[in-house]
Amino acid sequence: MVDYKKIGLVNTRKMFAKAVDGGYAIPAFNFNNMEQMQAIIQASVETKSPVILQVSKGARDYANQTLLRYMAEGAVEYAKELGCAHPEIVLHLDHGDSFETCKSCIDMGFSSVMIDGSSLPYDENVAVTRKVVEYAHQFDVTVEGELGVLAGVEDEVSAAESHYTKPEEVIDFVTKTGVDSLAISIGTSHGAYKFTPEQCTVDPKTGRLVPPPLAFDVLEAIEKKLPGFPIVLHGSSSVPQDEVDIINSNGGSLKAAVGIPEEQLRKAAKSAVCKINIDSDSRLAMTAAIRKHLAEHPDHFDPRQYLKPARESMKKMYIHKIVNVLGSNDKIEN
Ligand code: G3H
Ligand code: 13P
Ligand code: ZN
Numbered sequence: 001m002v003d004y005k006k007i008g009l010v011n012t013r014k015m016f017a018k019a020v021d022g023g024y025a026i027p028a029f030n031f032n033n034m035e036q037m038q039a040i041i042q043a044s045v046e047t048k049s050p051v052i053l054q055v056s057k058g059a060r061d062y063a064n065q066t067l068l069r070y071m072a073e074g075a076v077e078y079a080k081e082l083g084c085a086h087p088e089i090v091l092h093l094d095h096g097d098s099f100e101t102c103k104s105c106i107d108m109g110f111s112s113v114m115i116d117g118s119s120l121p122y123d124e125n126v127a128v129t130r131k132v133v134e135y136a137h138q139f140d141v142t143v144e145g146e147l148g149v150l151a152g153v154e155d156e157v158s159a160a161e162s163h164y165t166k167p168e169e170v171i172d173f174v175t176k177t178g179v180d181s182l183a184i185s186i187g188t189s190h191g192a193y194k195f196t197p198e199q200c201t202v203d204p205k206t207g208r209l210v211p212p213p214l215a216f217d218v219l220e221a222i223e224k225k226l227p228g229f230p231i232v233l234h235g236s237s238s239v240p241q242d243e244v245d246i247i248n249s250n251g252g253s254l255k256a257a258v259g260i261p262e263e264q265l266r267k268a269a270k271s272a273v274c275k276i277n278i279d280s281d282s283r284l285a286m287t288a289a290i291r292k293h294l295a296e297h298p299d300h301f302d303p304r305q306y307l308k309p310a311r312e313s314m315k316k317m318y319i320h321k322i323v324n325v326l327g328s329n330d331k332i333e334n
Contacts, residue, residue, distance in 0.1 A: 003139070016180070024328050025327055029318060039282075043318035046319065072089070085157055087332070090112050106139060112257070126176050147170060182226070237278050251295065293306040
């Protein structure tokens with residue numbers, strides 16, 4: 001049993017309370033490799049932002065859960081070396097699919113876990129979430145639950161159809177489970193193709209697809225039921241069209257990729273939404289930089305030559321999210 005506090009990690013409790021009070025959101029960035037982790041930590045240190053490093057099933061399959069957990073331990077030391085005396089870094093399991101997965105992460109030093117029972121019947125979601133909370137809270141590990149289903153055409157966590165969270169269920173769910181935060185469905189979804197072209201309108205000036213707005217009425221109804229309770233938004237990448245263009249003009253083929261407009265995320269971050277999950281934008285930044293670099297330097301074959309600009313590009317994107325979208329900068333005192 002590893003005590004996450006001994007390796008310098010923190011849970012989400014204080015972080016979320018401050019974010020809800022302060023009208024900003026904590027970035028939850030997925031990481032799968034060293035370059036992503038370095039870019040996330042550099043961005044969070046330079047902006048003095050707390051940060052959530054999150055590990056998905058895909059990441060565990062790709063990189064190995066043990067290795068990622070030791071990378072997070074290394075991330076704390078790396079942040080200190082970069083000049084942050086008291087880093088606020090959470091190591092979070094993203095979309096935990098069972099009690100056993102959550103337990104194994106808690107036992108190995110994760111400071112926060114998500115149990116995603118959103119695809120289960122309501123009573124089963126309550127039961128498994130409560131079981132995870134009972135185990136996690138013994139070790140002061142915080143737990144995120146989910147109510148409502150996010151649609152998405154990519155990733156193992158996607159569903160064919162979205163179902164918005166029902167505001168009439170949230171009090172019962174939070175009370176029965178004891179979760180520390182609640183992920184909700186208000187129209188976001190995973191991956192780089194969040195909406196079909198049929199769901200969008202076309203901006204006559206740019207010819208770009210404009211997605212339908214998020215269901216802020218549902219968010220407001222949930223906030224009324226649970227005043228001040230930490231709310232989480234998954235599927236919150238914006239799918240920057242300049243990155244999509246770089247990919248497509250350097251041999252890629254991403255058609256009709258569309259994300260959540262940043263002004264809507266800015267609005268959400270000012271509400272009780274205190275954790276915003278971003279993965280796809282990092283994938284796009286990395287892929288665009290690598291494709292561009294290799295197209296311009298066909299003779300390069302040392303991975304460091306193209307991973308360096310990829311890391312720089314991800315870092316720029318993370319800083320932009322922290323400062324211009326979530327507002328979590330300047331929240332850590334050194
Ligand atoms: O929640 C979804 C994340 O983007 C992770 O996806 O399981 O492919 O790593 P992944
Ligand atoms: P995106 O695919 O929009 O980046 O969402 C990531 C996410 O929700 C991880 O849990
Ligand atoms: Zn997610």
